[in-house]
Amino acid sequence: MFKPLSLFIALRYVRSRQSNGFASFISASSTIGIALGVMVLIVVLSAMNGFEKALADKLLSVIPHGQLIGVNTPIPQWQKKASQVLKSPHIVAVAPIINESGMMQYKGEVKGVELKGVDLKLETQVSSIKDYITQGQWDDLSLKNSIIIGAGVAKKLQLSLGDSVQLLLPQSVHLSNSNSVHQRFPIPLTKQVNVVGIFKFGGIVDDINVYMSFQSVSDFMGYNLNESQGLSVKVDNVFKAPLIIREAAYKLDHYVYVSDWTNEQGHLFNDIQLVRLVMYIVLIIVIAVASFNIVSTLIMAVNDKKSDIAILKTMGASSFTIMYSFVIQGFINGIVGVTLGAISGIYLANNLTHIIREIEVLFKTKFLSADIYFIDFLPSDLHYSDVYITVLTALSLSLIATIYPAWRATKIEPAQVLGQI
Secondary structure, three states: OOOOHHHHHHHHHHHHHHHOOHHHHHHHHHHHHHHHHHHHHHHHHHHHHHHHHHHHHHHHHHHOOOOEEEEOOEEOHHHHHHHHHOOOEEEEEEEEEEEEEEEEEEEEEEEEEEEEEOOOHHHHOOOHHHHEEEEOHHHHHHOOEEEEEEEHHHHOOOOOOOOOOEEEOOOOOOHHHOHHHHHOOOOOOOEEEEEEEEEEEOOOOHHHEEEEEEHHHHHHOEEEEEOOOOEEEEOOOOOHHHHHHHHHOOOOOEEEEEOOOOHHHHHHHHHHHHHHHHHHHHHHHHHHHOOOOOHHHHHHHHHOOHHHHHHHEEEOOHHHHHHHHHHHHHHHHHHHHHHHHHHHHHHHHHHHHHHHHHHHHHHHHOOOOOOOOOOOOOOOOOHHHHHHHHHHHHHHHHHHHHHHHHHHHOOOHHHHHHHHO
């Protein structure tokens, strides 16, 4: 589409523009602005991808992807029901679970906890909590009256391995005494348990979660043999978990409450998506502003080259030839800026975690604390699809910015311009 003559003229004008200090400055400003916008957009999108990947790979490695909890009664013959669920597409693993809110008391201190009764072998298939145990062993849960607690719980109650702590749980409805007073104010269940392990994951997971063996909690809560409060489910695609879990529940011949990780942790994923969208819009506007600096550069070029344009027209150059020569001239700024921005953005995105760690060491600070967040580093995951979209968007804006000044160049009348020379 671009004729060789247009390209030749454009390159000559680009070289001659370098001798004009002010025009050269405006041109460099637009190029640098485009480069910075493209670079920052690639880095930000990679950081958002990194947070999303960390959410899936780390947080959701210990948080159940989904749970099927019995509505009015525990799930009978949970082994059979687990086999039914496991036959559903995209279900990777199933394990029994007993969840109960309660309290732990030690030396006058009380801490609210979420007790999880888990099968030692099957739980490792749906959760990687075993990998975060810093003190003790996961298999020690098989010992009588043993419990594994989070680092936040241990810190609050000043607990260490081997300590004996009192566990208080509300009495289940089907265990309540028939006496009306007991039904209205059931006596809490109490049990002395020994701390055999402490895990450290980060965030709220450490602050509330404690684990006991499925058999111990089942006996403690009075469940019958082969009964389970519910089933924990792991899927092969965490971002499709709601649909997968719901379809699996329809095949289960027992009334269950259906929940998935988005019910409790979905706000994290939504926040990531919202930040991604906002940053994308803001940085595209930055790129657009930088791109439209090309308009100023080309208008100055058109005014400076009026006589050249008039001579070209008298020699038979068509309006398209002149227009394309200025389009190419301005588009070169966009190509240079996008190329520099893409290269630097890819480099920074691939090394973002290391760079941030070096900055933290240099300034002796910490941008993300594991005590608050589920990660203590700034993640980055470069998707080249984001790079392609960013590059194409920036090039499109740069091209659009050249159209009006290039069109103005075709409206110059040779007779008027040459008559003034």
